[in-house]
Amino acid sequence: MLQKPVYMDNHATTRVDPRVVEAMLPFFTETYGNAGSISHCFGWEAQDAVDAARTSIAGAIGATAKEIVFTSGATESNNLALRGLADRPRRGKHLVTVCTEHKAILDPAKRLARRGFEVTYLHVAPQTAANAGVIDLQELADSLRPDTLLVSVMLANNEIGVLQPLAEIGALCRSHGVLLHTDATQAVGKIPVDAAALQVDLMSFSAHKMYGPKGVGALYVRRGSPRVRLEPLQDGGGQEGGRRSGTLNTPGIVGFAKALELCREEGADEQRRLQTMRDRLATALSDQIPNVCVNGPPLASPELRLAGNLSCCFENVDGEALMMSMRNLAVSSGSACTSTNPEPSHVLRALGLSDEQTRASLRFGLGRFNTEEEVDFAIETVKDAVTRLRAMGGVDG
Ligand SMILES: Cc1ncc(COP(=O)(O)O)c(C=O)c1O
Incomplete structure (x- = not known):
């Protein structure tokens, strides 16, 4: 019917998958401790659950647990990537992104432009082309400069579903020594995504696009050399290695991991x-x-x-x-x-x-x-x- x-x-x-809700429920009423409370078992249990979720999510995207920063969603992850990087004294004030990005990239880029950054917006192939919506790799290569701080190209578009050739973009950026961020919000959980294989340095994604809860997301921050250093958007308790202060959303994080696990199973x-x-x-x-x-x-x-x-x-x-x-x-x-x-x-x-x-x-x-x-x-x-x-x-x- x-x-x-x-x-x-x-x-x-x-819609949140009922199996995700089930996984989350104990973390509201039984295991409700603050994952940051190091002096009692309520906190330890919450911390264990967050650790397990972090390891599971990292494994699902070709990352290690230490490379995952939990946030309130992809909007925050995108802001942390762009603004967090720009706020660090670095070599350049040039960003490259695409005119078809989500507003959660375009608006932080605009904000940085008001602060003196120069932003290059890449075009996409027109509707008449067989690869409508895809960027031109040559245009990307030509846009890179010695002062380019970051390239940000989304993996999957939220309106027309177009997938960008991220592995090639990753290889290009790596060979030019330029950092690469991808907004993978519409891709993770739907297609296989391996951050290391794609050679991205930063990657945003969000639980509520994959049958998980709203209000929880993650930013993948590659470890190793060269180090990706971010200035936090907010200060406080120093959670997430100081990169994202604030009490962790334990039920949300547990649900996020369960949601991604189910997507991978299916x-x-x-x-x-x-x-x-x-x-x-x-x-x-x-x-x-x-x-x-x-x-x-x-x-x-x-x-x-x-x-x-x-x-x-x-x-x-x-x-x-x-x-x-x-x-x-x-x-x-x-x-x-x-x-x-x-x-x-x-x-x-x-x-x-x-x-x-x-x-x-x-x-x-x-x-x-x-x-x-x-x-x-x-x-x-x-x-x-x-x-x-x-x-x-x-x-x-
Ligand atoms: C591509 C893309 N990036 C970012 C976002 C924002 O995600 P969130 O709602 O988790 O902040 C969305 C939401 O539609 C999206 O589709």
Whole structure:
């Protein structure tokens, strides 16, 4: 029996898996000590749980426990990476990033620009290209300067699901001696991510995108040489090696580790299931509704795109009006994280879409709890709503 409303906005956030909730529960009511309390067993037990979670999360991303700094989410991790690095007296004041990054990178970069940093924004291939949304490695190589402090390139995009060639970017940055940060928030838990193999120095990710709790994330900070030194954003009890003061969110951290463990167990099978459902949704929408196009790289190029992501443009329809007319289907127009911002999506604009096409676009994010029946419901709902809105606007089809 189909339960309404149907949730298809899994890039914005995900439902916490009941197995994650179960793992977290004892840490609210029984093992509730402060992991920083070193003088009694309540604290030791919490510390043991945090240590186990840290080791598990590190292992899942090709890191060691000491390379994980727990934060409140990827926004904080991104800020800590960019601002924490910039606040250290270093050799350069030049940053390189991409025009399609999340606001949690673009806004800290803007803040640094106001402080005298120079920021280079890399372009991405246009919608007409077979690798729409991907950066040009030559443009990246050309942008590097002796005073480049950091390159920050996201692994998977939250709107169009495009995957950047991070291993190549890592190799390029390493060969130029430039530090590399990646916002891997939409990638970790979905595709295999190995920080060491990718040669990244800093990497952000977040529990609530992988069926874990909100309000907990991590920043991977590579150890070894050359040392990546960060200035903390906040001072206090000196937790996380002084890089992130504040009492650790023990239940959240335990849930984070459990969530990532479950994603790894489900692995490629779950991604295949999502891709099959996503492709069926895309095919039905394009076949049954006139003038629909897919935004971002081709769905037939899985190496360039997240399996559960679909961004579509419904020509001559206002995406906002479309969403509002589908009360029983939760999708997103543009990035949900910035949905208070009425500006057309900067990601779709970067692909060369017009303001009208950008406004006519919807993002579907399929996830673990979506079913085939829900996909059928989404197809019918979108078809009805687009037809109705186009008829109201005097547009055929
Ligand atoms: C790519 C990307 N980076 C950062 C964030 C912010 O993450 P958080 O909500 O954990 O702060 C998001 C959230 O949508 C995201 O998609």
